[in-house]
Amino acid sequence: MSLEPTQRRVAVVGGGIAGLTAALRLELLGHDVEVIEADSTLGGRFGLDRLGDRPVMTGGKNIGREYHTFRWFTAELGCDAYESFGYNASRIKDGQILTIDSERRGQTLKNIRRMGSARDFARLASMAARIRADRRNRFLGSRYLTGVSRKHDHAPLSEFFGPEMTDTLIRPMVIRNNGAEPHEMYPGTFGTNIAMLLDHYDQLSGGIQPVLDAFAKRVPVRLDARVTDLEIRDGKVTGLRISEAGAEPRSTDYDAVVLATPAYATAEIVRSARPRLASRLADVRYFPSTVVLVEYDRDIFTHEVRALAMDDGPCTNAGSYGQEERHIVRYTYSGAEGRLTDLGPENIDRLTSRTEERLRTHLGAPRAERVNLLVKHWKAAYSGYLPYHAEFLAEVRESVAGIAGLELAGDYIQGVSIEGCARTGRAAAGRIADHLGSPRRTA
Numbered sequence: 276m277s278l279e280p281t282q283r284r285v286a287v288v289g290g291g292i293a294g295l296t297a298a299l300r301l302e303l304l305g306h307d308v309e310v311i312e313a314d315s316t317l318g319g320r321f322g323l324d325r326l327g328d329r330p331v332m333t334g335g336k337n338i339g340r341e342y343h344t345f346r347w348f349t350a351e352l353g354c355d356a357y358e359s360f361g362y363n364a365s366r367i368k369d370g371q372i373l374t375i376d377s378e379r380r381g382q383t384l385k386n387i388r389r390m391g392s393a394r395d396f397a398r399l400a401s402m403a404a405r406i407r408a409d410r411r412n413r414f415l416g417s418r419y420l421t422g423v424s425r426k427h428d429h430a431p432l433s434e435f436f437g438p439e440m441t442d443t444l445i446r447p448m449v450i451r452n453n454g455a456e457p458h459e460m461y462p463g464t465f466g467t468n469i470a471m472l473l474d475h476y477d478q479l480s481g482g483i484q485p486v487l488d489a490f491a492k493r494v495p496v497r498l499d500a501r502v503t504d505l506e507i508r509d510g511k512v513t514g515l516r517i518s519e520a521g522a523e524p525r526s527t528d529y530d531a532v533v534l535a536t537p538a539y540a541t542a543e544i545v546r547s548a549r550p551r552l553a554s555r556l557a558d559v560r561y562f563p564s565t566v567v568l569v570e571y572d573r574d575i576f577t578h579e580v581r582a583l584a585m586d587d588g589p590c591t592n593a594g595s596y597g598q599e600e601r602h603i604v605r606y607t608y609s610g611a612e613g614r615l616t617d618l619g620p621e622n623i624d625r626l627t628s629r630t631e632e633r634l635r636t637h638l639g640a641p642r643a644e645r646v647n648l649l650v651k652h653w654k655a656a657y658s659g660y661l662p663y664h665a666e667f668l669a670e671v672r673e674s675v676a677g678i679a680g681l682e683l684a685g686d687y688i689q690g691v692s693i694e695g696c697a698r699t700g701r702a703a704a705g706r707i708a709d710h711l712g713s714p715r716r717t718a
């Protein structure tokens with residue numbers, strides 16, 4: 276008796292966490308799935324790179340205790356050793372260091388109270404209570420956040436909170452999570468930021484590389500393969516046009532496709548087949564960021580203060596790379612002043628020296644020699660979503676529902692956190708599996 280697989284072929288476009296999660300779930304459900312990735316490595320905005328000899332991540336690496344889908348993904352691949360990192364960010368207010376630390380909730384709450392008016396604190400507390408009460412409110416498109424958006428998205432976040440709270444707390448949050456200024460973000464998406472503040476963070480002990488290696492042993496991956504167009508016939512997905520290693524695009528047949536790419540990239544892929552959907556997706560805003568990693572010959576931070584948030588210059592955050600790796604500092608440039616255009620070594624040296632001086636002045640950091648330095652510029656680091664984002668999502672859902680065999684995943688659907696992206700991948704895979712039915716093998 277010979278077994279003839281009659282599985283249907285599924286392509287997952289994008290090898291970031293949204294695509295990886297989608298592909299792993301489809302593989303577990305028995306489908307014939309492959310990942311198509313434009314880059315020469317998997318991982319997307321995990322940002323794998325090297326600092327000297329050491330593999331490092333220049334993108335997302337803090338994993339919340341509430342990141343259940345991401346933790347399922349790493350556990351499934353047998354790489355789920357985490358070490359605590361915590362959420363620790365200090366600010367300087369009236370010459371005093373105010374620390375927000377997920378391990379010291381009482382002091383953190385007191386510090387937040389000092390950051391704005393009683394009305395603002397009450398607003399923040401009420402949003403936090405809704406998020407704590409219902410996990411769905413951590414993500415975009417929940418009923419609660421949709422209500423907030425309907426009521427308040429006529430004006431940006433900078434008008435939702437008073438100026439003091441906006442400057443001291445809201446700005447560092449949206450700069451850190453979205454690379455955006457408070458006047459570029461809207462209340463209806465702010466729940467995702469509060470959710471990130473409420474979590475406690477770990478990091479993968481061995482970084483993401485072992486996870487990606489284990490993944491690539493399970494699921495076929497095509498690297499250096501850029502998808503240019505989605506092919507649709509009679510309202511059904513039939514395949515993709517793919518350019519491999521820069522060659523002319525060629526068609527490959529698929530029965531179903533998950534586009535796990537950022538909104539602007541998804542827009543380009545669907546443009547020829549669905550121009551209206553493409554132009555709506557292209558509306559979603561993205562903001563840049565530059566990360567400079569520097570290894571020193573000694574520790575820069577202490578265990579108590581592991582990151583300094585700054586609001587008066589291009590460098591918005593300087594933080595230690597790991598709880599125990601306080602000799603490696605990650606300088607982040609984001610927000611209006613941090614949108615760097617000159618990435619030349621002289622400018623990077625000048626900017627780094629300026630922040631090193633601040634760390635010495637405010638935190639008493641030691642004078643240290645730089646051993647290695649790495650610059651990573653992200654043209655579109657983070658999504659900043661849209662005002663009335665829930666309505667945008669409903670329009671996109673309706674449009675995609677009219678194309679059998681297509682599902683979308685990515686940072687603009689539930690939020691930019693690694694968990695938000697992983698959830699969209701897992702959900703998209705579930706819908707594709709429902710559409711295809713169970714894979715059968717015939718005798």
Ligand SMILES: Cc1cc2nc3c(=O)[nH]c(=O)nc-3n(C[C@H](O)[C@H](O)[C@H](O)COP(=O)(O)OP(=O)(O)OC[C@H]3O[C@@H](n4cnc5c(N)ncnc54)[C@H](O)[C@@H]3O)c2cc1C
Pocket residue numbers: 288289290291292293294311312313314317318319320321333334335336337338500501502503535536537540544564566653656657684685686690691692693694696
């Ligand atoms: C500097 C930085 C720090 C961050 N820190 C954290 C953090 O600590 N914790 C946290 O939760 N989140 C963090 N984030 C956010 C989080 O890392 C990202 O939102 C998330 O990784 C995005 O995953 P994704 O799969 O949606 O997109 P991506 O990771 O961008 O993956 C999309 C993939 O699609 C590929 N692609 C695009 N177009 C095509 C095409 N046409 N054909 C084929 N492939 C294509 C891309 O090359 C890419 O690999 C951070 C982000 C940045 C930039």
